Amino acid sequence: MCFHNSLTATVAEVEQRFEATNKTKQADFEPVYHGNGFDFPVWPVITAQAPKSIQLFQWGLVPRWVKTKEEAEEMRANTLNAKAETLGEKPSFKYALREAQRCLIPSTGFFEWQTVGKNKYPYYIRLRNQPIFAMAGLWESWHNPAYPDDIWNTFSIITTEANPLMARIHNTKQRMPLLLLPGSESLWLQKDLDTAALNEIARPLDDSLMEAFTVGRLVSHRTANSNVPEVTNPYAYPELSQQQLSLF
DNA sequence: CCAGACGTTGTT
DNA sequence: GTCTGG
């Protein structure tokens, strides 16, 4: 869940939304209409350690104890997401959690598939009143022992149980990204967040704040370039009932 | 004890 | 680095 994200905002918009300054080497971001986690794209993030800065980290968390580049590359396909419920137990995430290496991952909407019979229908999901919002993440800085200058700053998107809207869409896994209300964003970045507070924040967002609609199957095509504006165009599947087409 | 895992959920 | 499975 949550391997398919988007960020179609300018640097200025992200700066304004999160009250942070662009510290990347890029004057602006390329809009991401469809970012596939398995491509391990770089993404703007805001860390607890530098909450006033926008940095570019790579999606797919590489734990600090990884020994080789090969192991790092293998690991990250499995750490695109991190289950909120078990962050403290998993060797891949526990050190990042212990040292409060939490972060915000700006998004303008994400994709998920609904299984109906033998078919899969892609949906685009976003927040009603917030064009840009934050997913909760953990980050790590991995230093390649073979090359001291080879440092990988990576992140993982936290997932939690699905709310009723997301349970209908992502009906096989019943999971969703941990979405933060603006009021929870600064809490997530606080360094001394205890377990009770974390568990309180790590709850599924109220689905009355979200909206979702079916999109065309371009997003599902691996060979085609799906990182184009049309990927989020609404598309009505005749065989789906009206209530499934648009979940507002 | 040592070796091996360490993780999550994907699709026209 | 630490836990798990054999």
Next chain:
DNA sequence: CCAGACGTTGTT
């Protein structure tokens, strides 16, 4: 889902 692998044994 699609792309790519799919296997074994050796020597100069």
Next chain:
DNA sequence: GTCTGG
């Protein structure tokens, strides 16, 4: 043809 990896 079928399994695996991404």
